[in-house]
Amino acid sequence: MPLTADAVIIGGGAVGTSILYHLAQSGMRNLILLEKDGLSAGSTGDSAAIIRQHYSNPVSTQLAMRSIEILKSFPEKLGQDVFDQTGWLFLVPEDAGESFKINLKQLQELGVNTREISIDEAPQHIPGLNPDGIAHVAFEPDGGFCDPQQLCLGFANGAQSKGAQILLNTPATGISTSNNRVTGVTTSTGHIDTPIVVNAAGPWAHKVGRWAGLDLPLEISREQEIMVRVKPGIPLPKTAVSNMVDRIYLRPTREQDTLLVGVGHPKANESADPDNYNRKTDAEFVKDTVERLTKRLPHMVGADLIASWAGLYTITPDWNMIADQAAGVDGLFLAVGGSGHSFKLAPALGECMAELIVRGQSDTVDITPLRASRFAEGSGMLSTYGGNRG
Ligand SMILES: Cc1cc2nc3c(=O)[nH]c(=O)nc-3n(C[C@H](O)[C@H](O)[C@H](O)COP(=O)(O)OP(=O)(O)OC[C@H]3O[C@@H](n4cnc5c(N)ncnc54)[C@H](O)[C@@H]3O)c2cc1C
Incomplete structure (x- = not known):
C-alpha cells in the first residue's frame, strides 16, 4: 500500500x-x-437508477441536466454504454396539479426538454395504461435509466x-x-x-x-423493490415512469420482458442499521406493489416475480x-x-x-x-x- x-x-x-x-x-x-x-x-x-430532471429546486435540475450530458458521453469517453435514454413520464394527480405547472415552467426556463402531454397520448409510451385519476402527464424525452x-x-x-x-x-x-x-x-x-x-x-x-x-x-431508511417478468406478448412501458397517483415508480430493463417496480412517497421512513438490516422484501410489500402496478397496468396481472431486494436511502432533513x-x-x-x-x-x-x-x-x-x-x-x-x- x-x-x-x-x-x-x-x-x-x-x-x-x-x-x-x-x-x-x-x-x-x-x-x-x-x-x-x-x-x-x-x-x-x-x-x-431512474434518470429524470423534474425537480422543484434548480440545483438538482441543473445537476441532473449535466449528468445526462456525462452519461451520453460515456461510450466515447469511458468505453461503456451505461444509459438507456428511453424517456421519462411523470403521472400526476389533481391535487399536485398547481405545483406541477409551476415546476414544469421552471424546468423549461432552465432549458430542460420537457412538456405536458395529454392523457390520451400517454399510452404511446405506457401501453395498456389505465387513465383513472391521472390529471397531468409530463414527458421528458431525455430521461431514462442506467446500469448502476x-x-x-x-x-x-x-x-x-x-x-x-x-x-x-x-x-x-x-x-x-x-x-x-x-x-x-x-x-x-x-x-x-x-x-x-x-x-x-x-x-x-x-x-x-x-x-x-x-x-x-x-437518517437511514430501508427501501424495497421488485422485478417482474411479463408473459410473452405483453407490452411493457417504453419509458421510465414516476407515478405519483399510485405512489409507484417503474422502468423497463435491458431484458425484453422485465420491469423494475418500487413504491414512492409519501411513505414513512423505515429506520435501519446499514451493517445489519433485512435485505429481503416483506411479503406485504410485494403484494401491495403488485396491486398498485396491476391497478394502473391491468394487463400485467399474472406477471412473475423474478427478483426482489431491499436497499438503503441516506436522508438529509x-x-x-x-x-x-x-x-x-x-x-x-x-x-x-x-x-x-x-x-x-x-x-x-x-x-x-x-x-x-x-x-x-x-x-x-x-x-x-x-x-x-x-x-x-x-x-x-x-x-x-x-x-x-x-
Ligand atoms: C431501492 C433504491 C432505489 C433508488 N432509486 C433511485 C433512482 O431511481 N434514481 C436515483 O437517482 N437514485 C435512486 N436511489 C438513490 C441512489 O441510489 C443513491 O442516492 C446513490 O446511489 C448513493 O450513492 P453513494 O455513492 O453516495 O452511496 P453508496 O452507493 O452507498 O456508496 C457508498 C460506498 O461506501 C462504501 N463504504 C462505506 N463505509 C466505508 C468505509 N469505512 N471504508 C470504505 N468504504 C466504505 C460502501 O461499501 C459503499 O459501496 C435509490 C436508492 C435505493 C436504495
Whole structure:
C-alpha cells in the first residue's frame, strides 16, 4: 500500500467513483479510493437508477441536466454504454396539479426538454395504461435509466487509466487530523498520509463523519423493490415512469420482458442499521406493489416475480444531498445524504466536487445550495412534492 496520496475517497458507489474520475480528469494523479466491499456494493447497486430532471429546486435540475450530458458521453469517453435514454413520464394527480405547472415552467426556463402531454397520448409510451385519476402527464424525452454497476465500473476504469488506485475490500477505519486539518486515513491494512479526504460513504457516512468529530444530519431508511417478468406478448412501458397517483415508480430493463417496480412517497421512513438490516422484501410489500402496478397496468396481472431486494436511502432533513467542505476540518469534503434520488446527480456531482476540491468552488453547477450549513441557517431547500421526488 502506498503511504501517501494527494486525496483519499472513502466509498466506491456512484458518488465516490464519479468524484475519483473527475479528480483524475482534473490532473490529480496520486489518488486512492477505499471501498470496504466491492464497487457499487452500497445503495448504488440497489438503485432503480431512474434518470429524470423534474425537480422543484434548480440545483438538482441543473445537476441532473449535466449528468445526462456525462452519461451520453460515456461510450466515447469511458468505453461503456451505461444509459438507456428511453424517456421519462411523470403521472400526476389533481391535487399536485398547481405545483406541477409551476415546476414544469421552471424546468423549461432552465432549458430542460420537457412538456405536458395529454392523457390520451400517454399510452404511446405506457401501453395498456389505465387513465383513472391521472390529471397531468409530463414527458421528458431525455430521461431514462442506467446500469448502476457499469457506471461505477466505467468511472473506476477511467480513473485508473489516469493513475488512480482503487483498493477494494479495504475499509477506512479512521481519519487523522492535526490542528483542525486532515492528515491521513487509517485503513484495515495501514495508514495513508493525505491532506484531502472525501466522505462518500453513503449509508455509512455518519460513522465516517464521526471520526472527524462531525454529527452529520443523516437518517437511514430501508427501501424495497421488485422485478417482474411479463408473459410473452405483453407490452411493457417504453419509458421510465414516476407515478405519483399510485405512489409507484417503474422502468423497463435491458431484458425484453422485465420491469423494475418500487413504491414512492409519501411513505414513512423505515429506520435501519446499514451493517445489519433485512435485505429481503416483506411479503406485504410485494403484494401491495403488485396491486398498485396491476391497478394502473391491468394487463400485467399474472406477471412473475423474478427478483426482489431491499436497499438503503441516506436522508438529509430536506431530502437533498450535502456536498461541501466540512466546517472546522480543513481538507475534509462531504458528498453524502443521497436521499433516495442522487444516483442521477452523481455524474455531475462528482465533477462539481472535483472543482470544489481543486479550485475552491464549483463552476459547472453552483452547488452552494447543497452546503452543510443550510440546516443550521434554517435555509433547507423546499420540495414541492415531498420525499425523494424533490
Ligand atoms: C431501492 C433504491 C432505489 C433508488 N432509486 C433511485 C433512482 O431511481 N434514481 C436515483 O437517482 N437514485 C435512486 N436511489 C438513490 C441512489 O441510489 C443513491 O442516492 C446513490 O446511489 C448513493 O450513492 P453513494 O455513492 O453516495 O452511496 P453508496 O452507493 O452507498 O456508496 C457508498 C460506498 O461506501 C462504501 N463504504 C462505506 N463505509 C466505508 C468505509 N469505512 N471504508 C470504505 N468504504 C466504505 C460502501 O461499501 C459503499 O459501496 C435509490 C436508492 C435505493 C436504495
